Amino acid sequence: MKRLLLNLLLTFPLLAGTGIITLKAQTATIAANGTTGSFKTGYVTSGGTLADGNMTVSNASGSTPKGWAVFDLSAAGIPAGATITSATLRINKSAVSGTGASPACSIIAIPSDLSVPALAGQGSTVFTSITGGTTVNTATWTVGTGTVTLNLNAAGISFLQNNASGIISMGLSTTSNRVFTITGYGGTAATKPLLTVNYQTACAGQPAAGTASAPSSVCAGADFTLTATGTTAGTGIDYQWEFFNTATSTWDQLAGATTTSYTVTGGITSATDYRLSTTCINGGAINYSNNVGVSISAPTQCYCSAASDNNDEKINSVIVAGINNPSTGFGTNGYQNFTGITGTMVMGNAYSFSAGINPFYTDDILAVWIDLNQDGVFANPGERMLYVTPSASPATGTITIPMTATPGITRMRVRLVYDETMLPCGVSDYGQVEDYSIDIQSPPTCNGAPTPATISGPSSACPGTSFTLIANGASFGLGISYQWENYNTGTGQWDAIPNATTTSYSSSGIAANQDFRFVTLCSNGGGTDISATFTVGASAFYSCY
Known part of the structure; x- marks a missing residue:
């Protein structure tokens, strides 16, 4: 009497000798099929008048017909214990007539076969069932003809989960005065009502370990994400990220990290190894991913960000200690990274500094910071090397590297702001930021008589x-x-x-x-x-x- 269109996309490759089962998403498609007089699709008026076949749906004054379609989930082959993850209902609007506002339409799920009361002539029972069912989709239908696929909401997924082994009906109603004619069981495979159910089956055997990945290094305290691919998915599968505790030499659970992608909020302060455990709770089989190590980046790779909200004025040249960089553009959000350009400064020496400003405003402020101890911040005393309120462009001054500086390559930040507090980090209203590299070198060791002063x-x-x-x-x-x-x-x-x-x-x-x-x-x-x-x-x- 009914023909079930079942398309089960099942993949259960069993790896010989390993007991590992790989599960993939599975889909069942169920058509509303019937024959003349079966009432597997049809409509009913508020007065209880029944019609077999195509569905008429409207809220025009008078009969306010509602449609229905019957689906046999019991024949879909959805295994007991499977978890339904999503579902859609496809319908076909073969004709639309009348006038009115864009229609709000609803799909109502009924946990019974409405063809039974319809065949018995119990139109009022059918109408009441549709009116009192579970609303599983509410959408505004277009007034054009053709097929439309509607996603079932969370209530609809729950409804299907609770009725996966039975026969259900889907009712159609609208608040619009327009009249919709919906193709019934007599349509083609492409136009008759079609319910598509996506689900996952319960796990069995040892799950696939998957491959874990993470950034090789991160800045201390910065968020980062752990990711695993190729893991088993399905009902009864639990995930847990673990980290290696060097103090106890044990793998400990990372609190709250129970998904294949997990962000470590607040980051880490020391190098840490991670892995993902995947467990099938149906039998307790467990498997572990590869270990991934995350190290701490050097402080000089972790400077604070600085930017500007408005690209109105820029630093168009920087000259100091062998750096001579005329620049164009504003970079990203007013920041340009010129750390590939390196100047050399010797401890104890004084260096003339010049920065061009275009356009120049009388309330411009320019400052220079150098990370003298290479700890990745510019906040240490003495690291703001220059603060200038120039009367014209270029802004000029003198930078002297103290004898207490740490030798080696470090970061120099040049910042331009307009009439606001000057800070090495954060976002300014106007201005620009440029970063450079500075090679701080120790002065030569003295020998013999010093130079006369x-x-x-x-x-x-x-x-x-x-x-x-x-x-x-x-x-x-x-x-x-x-x-x-x-x-x-x-x-x-x-x-x-x-x-x-x-x-x-x-x-x-x-x-x-x-x-x-x-x-x-x-x-x-x-x-x-x-x-x-x-x-x-x-x-x-x-x-x-």
């Missing part, structure tokens, strides 16, 4: 007024040390000034004329240079008002 500073100062002296041209390098001295007229000796061991000396003031000198010592060979005496005179009181 020349002192500059004020020739006179008011009593008690601070002033600064600079030793120009002083040698620098490993083994070089400095000491400022002043002449003690009471003892007739030169005394070392406490804590005055750099090339500049700031005095809190003098009460009388004072002689100073600058001593440079090379510990490698013991060479010493003593500068010429520099005298700062005490200004007369009448010139200090």
Whole structure:
């Protein structure tokens, strides 16, 4: 009486001698089939009038007919215990008449064979059954003719799961005044109602291990994703990611990681190995994927991001320490990565810096950071090497690498903003960011007598007024040390000034004329240079008002 169109896409390749079963998605297709007078498809009016064959669906005043189609799930071969994952209903609109708004239409599932009351002439029972069924799809149908495939909702999947071994009916209703004629069992294979059910069967035997993958290295604390492919899927299959606990030398479960793709939120702080366990709970067989190791990237590969919301102005050139980079464009979100360009800076040396700005605005600010200790951040004291509020383009300044810097290649960030707080990370309203590489090198080791230094500073100062002296041209390098001295007229000796061991000396003031000198010592060979005496005179009181 009915013809079942069953298309079971089953794949159960059993690997000889291994007991491993590979499961793939399976599909059953069930057509609404019938013969004249079978009422396997038809419609019923609100007054209980029944019609066999094609379905008429409308909400026009009067009869408000509703259609139905019967599907025999029991003959579909869906195994007991299978999990239905999705389903669709295909119908064919052979004719549409009348007028009205775009129609809202519903599919209603009924857990019984409506052809039985229809054959008995119980039209009111059929109408009531359709009205009181489970709504498994609500959609706006177009007013054109042709086939349409409707996805069943979660309630529809649950309905099919609970009635997978029985005969069900699907009712059709609409709130539209238009009249839809839906092809019934008399249509072709391409037009009669067709229910398609996708499902997975319960697992059996040992599941496939699958292949795990993950990034080889990540920045400390950054999210990353573990992924496994080729694993067994189906009812009764459990997944669990595990990590190797080096403290206990055991594989421990990763909390909440029970899917084949899992994001490790918050990342890791040390290198970690992972694997996926796949278990068939029907018998408890378990299999493990390959191990994947995730290491921690070097800090210099993990700098914070910086960007700009508006591409209005840019850094169009950077010149410093052998870098001469005229650039165009704004990059991605105002960021350009020029770390393939490397400048060389020696500890203790001063380097002129220049950055072109186009277009230039009077409230522009430009800053330069260098990661002096190569820890992957620019937030350490002293790492903002330059902060300029230029009066015109280019922005210029001087960068000096301290002797405490870590030798090697590190990151330099150049940032332009407009009238806002200057930070090395984050998004600014305007401006641009460019990153470069800097090779910090140690100065040469001193040898023999240092280069003579020349002192500059004020020739006179008011009593008690601070002033600064600079030793120009002083040698620098490993083994070089400095000491400022002043002449003690009471003892007739030169005394070392406490804590005055750099090339500049700031005095809190003098009460009388004072002689100073600058001593440079090379510990490698013991060479010493003593500068010429520099005298700062005490200004007369009448010139200090």
